[in-house]
Amino acid sequence: MAEMFDSFKEHSIAEFFKKNRHMLGFSGKVRSLTTVIHEYVTNSLDACEEAGILPYIKVEIHSMGDKYKVVVQDNGPGIPRELIGKALGQMLAGTKFHRYMQQRGQQGIGAAGCTMFSLLTTGKPIHVISAHNGTAVSCDVSIDFKTNKPVVKNIVERPATFHGLIIEGFFGDVKFDKGQYGPLEYIKRTAIANPHATIELITPDGEKYLFKRSIDRVPQKPKEVKPHPLxxxxxxxxxxxxxxxxxxxxxxxxxxxxxxxxxxxxxxxxxxxxxxxxxxxxxxxxxxxxxxxxxxHKIKWIAPQTDAVIPIGKEQIEKSLNNVLKPQFVTVVERQPRIYRGGIPFVVEVGIAYGLTDESFPFKGSVMRFANRAPLLFDAAGCAITQAVKSIDWKRYNIQNFDEEPIAVFVNLSSVHVPYVSAGKQAIANEEEIVKEIKNGIMEAARTIKTFIRKRYKAKEIEKKRKALLRYVNRLSEDLAALSGFSQEELKQKLMQLVEERYKLGGG
Ligand SMILES: Nc1ncnc2c1ncn2[C@@H]1O[C@H](COP(=O)(O)OP(=O)(O)OP(=O)(O)O)[C@@H](O)[C@H]1O
Ligand SMILES: [Mg+2]
CATH class of the missing domain: 1.10.8 (Helicase, Ruva Protein; domain 3)
Structure with a gap:
């Protein structure tokens, strides 16, 4: 009996995630690669936003036999030399965990998770170049799994005139894919929710995609607030x-x-x-x-401040949906800030793009989910946004079959604390207040879409009638000319004029 406890040991968080890497999004080849891109790109956006810099992010994916090399470069503030190891090689370490502030990252696991994934699949550390305050430090970062401590090697320092972070990693057990769950779609969606960012993607086939910023203003910096007791x-x-x-x-x-x-x-x-x-x-x-x-929960409180949540903005979303998806029609709703669990402020934005073409967006009946401007591509079934979209009776809004129409519903939830379902941060928990608010937002946007679809339908009907009548004009003017002796050309002109007046677009 006593021997049973001989093997009793404590494990570090790094060892835990090594065994449970799927919890961080490292499951499935396509998903794993997108997770790597997601972690690095969200970090770059967070860092730029905090430093008040308009982000320029370059993502390169190179195929190297059965492995891929990923390079992510940003023009953010970089990381100070003494913190590089902790930031990229230690789990649960970072600048965001103890803060109550609207940012994409919140746990301090993302970047170290990627370092772990590189070690597990290729045995290689992450190569980093961090240019911060006039000095560029290059080094290799790995993790000591037993202690969850960073291991930093090959440090070289030199003066730098630029700032930013470049991360180079080798990953196995991943696959590049251009579909709904791949890096291209991820970056496209990131560009939609971050119209102030320019993002470049180079795919393994050497294709270059450039999503240029449509707004030259850094978003308002989110405020750090103290949590409300409720x-x-x-x-x-x-x-x-x-x-x-x-x-x-x-x-x-x-x-x-x-x-x-x-x-x-x-x-x-x-x-x-x-x-x-x-x-x-x-x-x-x-x-x-x-x-x-x-x-x-038994005493009365003044409601929390809601000015700590910052939405993307109606105009900005409209611009970027038009810019990236090129739909026939777009409508965007920005809701008022609300509170969930009695004390956490959040704000919902909903955009609906209708009439998408295959070149700009080949997916029908699409739901684009975002939390603090970061796209959520996976675990859709368990997400509050999906639940809200599913609960809508789309027929009431002239959408006969949502899954087959050229429609995309965009939903962004901004909050100082997004209630993710798991550490992989891909689905928002079904908090009652959140689901209700998203639903209201979608219904508000859908009403405008309904009017648009009705008008478009009407316009099509009118056009059909107009064409049919014009076909008779020729014949009729010929017969009338023969009967009356008037000029056929003149009769034809007059008849055409009558038809055009009666059935011009918007009339009738
Ligand atoms: N591109 C970058 N520029 C500057 N600092 C960075 C960059 N990437 C990461 N960091 C720093 O490293 C820390 C750790 O990043 P990491 O992704 O592990 O955690 P996080 O973003 O804080 O939270 P999450 O686990 O939710 O992503 C960040 O909090 C930030 O301080
Ligand atoms: Mg992060």
Whole structure:
């Protein structure tokens, strides 16, 4: 019996994800390659946005026998030398995890996950060139899986006149594909949701795709806000307490959350007389955290600020949908910010593009899902956006068969905290308030589409009648000329004029 525990060991998070790489999106050859591109491109966009730089991102995918080399280059701020290892070679490390701010990344796993995937499939580290504050550092980064610590080698430093990050990685067990789930579609969608970015893609066949920015303005920088007490669970409370500098539970609550005042703490004290609010917040037990969260839900709070969520913008989405998809008709709805779980602000934007041609967008009945401007290509079935689209009765909006029509529905959810279903960040959890809001947004946009389709249908009908009548004009003018002696040409002109007036487009 005793031997059973001889093999008892602790495992690092890196070892955990090594075994469970599918949780990070590394499953299936096509998906794995798209995941790599997704992680690097979202990081580049985040970094540029934070530094107030208009992003120029270049993605190259080279085929090397049964492996691929991926190079992603950006013009962002780069990473300071001492942080390169942690940023790209350690899981759960980054600038975003402890922040309450609308960014694409939130966990500190993405980039290190790619380093892990390269090590697992080719045995090679990631090669990095980081130009930051006038110095370019090039090095190779890998992970020590046992300790989840970065290993940085071959460091070379030189002065630099440029700034940005270049990452070069070799990946096996991946495949380039031009379909719905491949890097090209991913980048196309990224370009749609980020009209301020220029993105270049070079495919393994040497084809070059350039998505030029349609707006020369960096999006408004998202604000870092403190979480609202109604939006947190016991686990968050303990996590925040660990990261806090406050010495007492009461000051932790007041300092680290929004809308918590001494008066509110007193109300909590009344509900929880046996909890010591002078205790060290780091000593908070799970049970206490659970009771505090319950008590929080019993008292009245001022609603959270919603100015921390920044939508893409109606005009911007319209521009980029037109630019990239070239549809016959586009309508975009920007909803007001709302709150989910009582305390987390979010805002929904919906665009519908109709009348897409095969050259610009060959997929019928498409749903383009985005969270904080990052496209979500996978795990559609479990996503709040898919659920909302499915719940719409499209026939009411003159869309007879959604899956077969040249229509694309664009939905972007912006929030300081997107409730992803898993660490792979490809599906939004079915939070009731979110699903409802997306549904309302789609219905609002669909009403405009309905009018457009009705008008277009009417116009087609009129055109049919007009053509039919014009066919008779020739014959009729000939007969009338013979009967009356008037000039046939003159009769024909007059009759044509009559038909045109009656059935001109929009008339009738
Ligand atoms: N292109 C880049 N330019 C500047 N800094 C970067 C870049 N890529 C990554 N970083 C830094 O490295 C950190 C780790 O990146 P990583 O993708 O692992 O995590 P994240 O983006 O914070 O969260 P997520 O796991 O949700 O992607 C980032 O938080 C950021 O500080
Ligand atoms: Mg990231």
């Amino acid at each position: 939006g947190i669970g016991p686990h968050d409370l303990i996590e925040f307490a660990k990261a806090s500098n406050a010495k007492k539970l009461s000051s932790f609550l007041i300092n680290d959350f929004s809308r918590v005042t001494q008066k509110k703490v007193n109300e909590l004290k009344e509900l929880l007389p046996d909890i010591d609010f002078n205790k060290d917040p780091k000593a908070l037990s799970w049970q206490e955290a659970e009771r505090i969260v319950k008590a929080i």
